[in-house]
Amino acid sequence: MTKTKKSIAAGAMLVTAGMLLSACSGGSTEPTSSATATDTGSETTATLTVWVDAERADSLADAATAYEDETGVAVEIVSRDNATIKDDYMQQASTGSGPDIVMGAHDWLGELTTNGVVAPLELGDSADGYLSVALDAAAYDGTVYMLPYAVENLAMLRNADLVAEPATSFDDMIAKGTAAGAEFPFVVEQGVDGNPYHLYPFQTAFGAPVFGRDANGAYDATQLTLGDGGDFAAWLSAQGAAGTISTEITGDIAKEKFLAGDAAFWLTGPWNVTAAVEGGINLAVDAIPSPGSEDAQPFAGVKGFFVNQYSENKVAANDFLVNYIGTTDVQVALFESSSVLPALTEAAQAVSDDAIVAGFLAAGEQAVPMPAIPAMGQVWQYWGIAEAEILNGADATATWDKLTADVQAAIDAQ
Secondary structure (H helix, E strand, O other), X not given: OOOOOOOHHHOOOOOOOOOOOOOOOOOOOOOEOOOOOOOHHHOOOOEEEEEEEHHHHHHHHHHHHHHHHHHOOXXXXXXXXXXXXXXXXXXXXXXXXXXXXXXXXXXXXXXXXXXXXXXXXXXHXXXXXXXXXXHHHOXXXXXXXXXXXXXXXXXXXXXXXXXXXXXXXXXXXXXXXHHOOOOEEEEEOOOOOOOHHHHHHHHHOOOOOOEEEOOOOOEEEEEEHHHHOHHHHHHHHHHHHHOOOOOOOOHHHHHHHHHOOOEEEEEEOHHHHHHHHHOOOOEEEEOOOOOOOOOOOOEEEEEEEEEEXXXXXXXXXXXXXXXXXXXXXXXXXXXXXXXXXXXXXXXXXXXXXXXXXXXXXXXXXXXXXXXXOOOHHHHHHHHHHHHHHHHOOOOHHHHHHHHHXXXXXXXXXX
């Protein structure tokens, strides 16, 4: 297979998130796997069945052919509806059937492991070749279960015709956007229910991640560090009063203002790159400027492949993922199918000669995986509403304290 590079300007979307194109995984330790080394000769199989979404099916054709030529094991790539692939897999795998391998997102891990339908994966020495945030996301409770292939995270998009240089801090960004004469120095998606995913980089800048980590580097539901966000809440209140962050700015409005040249900076993900480029914006992609004393850490979303716990071909499946999907050529091919940044470091570097791709890679250096633990569901249901209330003038301290108490009570009730 030949390495090629797809230009973002030709329509790339760089897409997940949270992810994160990072050589820093928030200080977590490297996860370990409990699986044993693979050896296709120790296991007899006729065919490996791999479920993927339609967008990436063609990208794996060469890897499937190469694997069959090398090992004699056929690989059947089956295109599935992305909207139903997880539920279909869960249903079939729980009955002892389903594919040998399924493509999915790292935040499925809590559900997949709880239901016992995913097998540990042995990455071996290849683990060192992945972006650390991707490797972090590939593990659950310290055990690797996913072969990562793509990462996405937020970054700061800048209209370089309005502002020539990146901002050095949040305040500097607002000053630069204001000096440029833009109607909105900066826009970020919120809406009436808030959007904590987009505000999380600013929250972490005040030293308030959602959860702490255990000794294995895994998110720990017993460590709800969300409550450390008092300073962030006060800052958020001030932004609401100043109008720099507003619940009146939806995703569509943020896009509209940036594409019209009415906003100098836009905090968003790679999924909006195509619209900006095709809209004629002289686009630059920067790291997210911090409003606090610590780095702004966006969530990263990582995509990858899981091995069915009930597969009779787990050894061959592990071999195919690690030694074929986990190669630069294949991960570049997957990038070219949808412009999702590769999880393999060498592949990410191979496509980062494009300035926009390189910008997202650099912006993700501080990214952390979005928690996949079940307790995260209890956070989402209260988080955005509380932030929206603060932006709209509610008492910051009382509202944040109530948020923390509500989340803790919901976790305790699980």
